[in-house]
Amino acid sequence: MTLISHADFIYAAYGAAIVILSLLILWVTLDYRSLQRTLAEFEDEGVTRRSDQAARSSP
Amino acid sequence: MALIDYANPSKFLSFADRVVPWLIGLTVLAFAFGLNQVYIAPDDYQQGATVKIMFVHVPSAWLAMFGWAVMCVAALGTLVWRHPLADVAAKAAAPVGAAFTLICLITGSLWGRPMWGTYWVWDARLTSVLVLFLMYLGVIALWRTIDEPSRAARAAAILTLAGAVNLPIIKFSVDWWNTLHQPASVFRLGGPTIHPDLLVPLLIMAAAFTLLFITLHLAVMRNEILRRRVRTMYLLQAQAAPGH
Numbered sequence: 281m282t283l284i285s286h287a288d289f290i291y292a293a294y295g296a297a298i299v300i301l302s303l304l305i306l307w308v309t310l311d312y313r314s315l316q317r318t319l320a321e322f323e324d325e326g327v328t329r330r331s332d333q334a335a336r337s338s339p
Numbered sequence: 340m341a342l343i344d345y346a347n348p349s350k351f352l353s354f355a356d357r358v359v360p361w362l363i364g365l366t367v368l369a370f371a372f373g374l375n376q377v378y379i380a381p382d383d384y385q386q387g388a389t390v391k392i393m394f395v396h397v398p399s400a401w402l403a404m405f406g407w408a409v410m411c412v413a414a415l416g417t418l419v420w421r422h423p424l425a426d427v428a429a430k431a432a433a434p435v436g437a438a439f440t441l442i443c444l445i446t447g448s449l450w451g452r453p454m455w456g457t458y459w460v461w462d463a464r465l466t467s468v469l470v471l472f473l474m475y476l477g478v479i480a481l482w483r484t485i486d487e488p489s490r491a492a493r494a495a496a497i498l499t500l501a502g503a504v505n506l507p508i509i510k511f512s513v514d515w516w517n518t519l520h521q522p523a524s525v526f527r528l529g530g531p532t533i534h535p536d537l538l539v540p541l542l543i544m545a546a547a548f549t550l551l552f553i554t555l556h557l558a559v560m561r562n563e564i565l566r567r568r569v570r571t572m573y574l575l576q577a578q579a580a581p582g583h
Contacts, residue, residue, distance in 0.1 A: 286389050286453045293392045293446040297399070300445075301551070304438045308558045315565040322572040327579070329571055 346423045348564045355561040362554040369547035376540035383537065392450040394541055397525070398548040399443040403471060404506055405552065406436020410478070411503045414496035424560070426492030427567075429499065430482050431559035435552060437475035443468060455519060463512035464520035467505060474502045488567060 322328075373394075383390035409432045416425025447465065448458040459465065478495055485491035513522045524532045531538055 286387060289449045289453050290388060290391050293395060293449040296445045296449070297395045297442045300438050300442050304435065304555065307434075308555060308562065311562050312558065312565070315562060315569055318569050319565065319572070322569070322576070325576075327572050327576050329568065329575070 348424065348427075348567075351424060352561060352564055355557050359554060359557055359561070362550060362557065366547065366550040366554050369543070369550050373540065373544040373547040376543050380540045381536050386454060389450060389453055390537060392446055393537075394544045396443060396446040396450060397541060398545040399439045399446060400468065401545060402548055402552050403436060403440035403443050403468065404509060405549075406432050406439060407471065407474070407499070407502065407506060409556070410436065410499045414499040417492050417496040418500075424564075426488065426496070427560050427563045428556075429492070429495060431556055431563050433475055433479050433482070435555045435559060437472065437479065439548075439552065440468065440472040440475055444472060460519050462518040462520055463516040464509065464518050467509045467512050471502075471505055471509060474498075474505065478502075488570075 377391055377394045380391065380394070382388050386393075410429045413425045413429035413432065416422040417429060444465075447468075451460075452458050478498055481495050481498060482491050485494060510523075512518060513520055525538070525541070533541065
């Protein structure tokens with residue numbers, strides 16, 4: 281029988297928190313970059329929203 | 340610029356772009372200070388070093404409930420005040436709140452094994468927090484099920500407000516039922532029962548986690564606004580296609 285010290289539980293708890301928060305931050309960051317890239321591609325193709333067109337045409 | 344001006348998605352995006360980097364810096368500093376305080380904090384006379392799990396578990400639990408409370412306010416903003424960014428705020432809070440609830444459940448289990456001799460008991464506190472986690476997953480699934488954002492927003496808002504009944508159940512579960520989970524030791528009528536040597540690091544870590552929640556919430560709101568712009572672009576592209 282392997283005896284697990286209480287330290288293992290402490291490290292596991294902090295490790296789990298770090299993993300979950302890292303995954304969350306990674307998702308937010310990658311999602312942001314993907315959305316920015318997609319919007320840039322639309323702009324390159326000339327697809328714009330009515331409000332963007334109005335902003336560009338107004339003096 | 341008045342607060343109401345940030346109801347405009349474009350103005351909010353520019354606000355988020357300015358504020359999020361500062362919040363990231365503040366959050367990093369807060370965690371650096373907090374983790375240092377955790378490291379030097381003394382052991383508890385009963386829990387020993389295992390008390391250090393509490394510096395992650397307790398703030399996560401607070402933010403798990405805070406996340407749902409934010410969603411409730413946003414739901415009222417959607418249904419009652421028709422605020423333009425209310426449903427964005429509600430949708431953005433769900434994954435962040437779910438993550439903190441999961442951290443609370445896992446760290447609680449890892450604390451419970453050495454302290455109680457078990458990873459889990461079906462007592463009122465643990466069960467109601469598990470229900471909260473499942474409710475978060477349910478709201479996230481509901482958002483994904485309905486394509487049209489305003490219809491999804493109304494359905495999610497109603498589900499969120501119905502789920503608000505779980506918040507006082509979680510908070511008062513340790514008073515209303517005979518639970519293994521201990522009663523409140525910080526937010527209680529007679530004041531905190533924790534020694535300042537442990538209370539101060541706990542509150543610093545709570546502040547750091549709160550800054551992290553706010554940062555992530557703003558960042559996810561920003562992503563959601565961009566996602567709706569992408570959806571609009573796809574619709575415009577489809578309308579402009581030949582034969583449409």
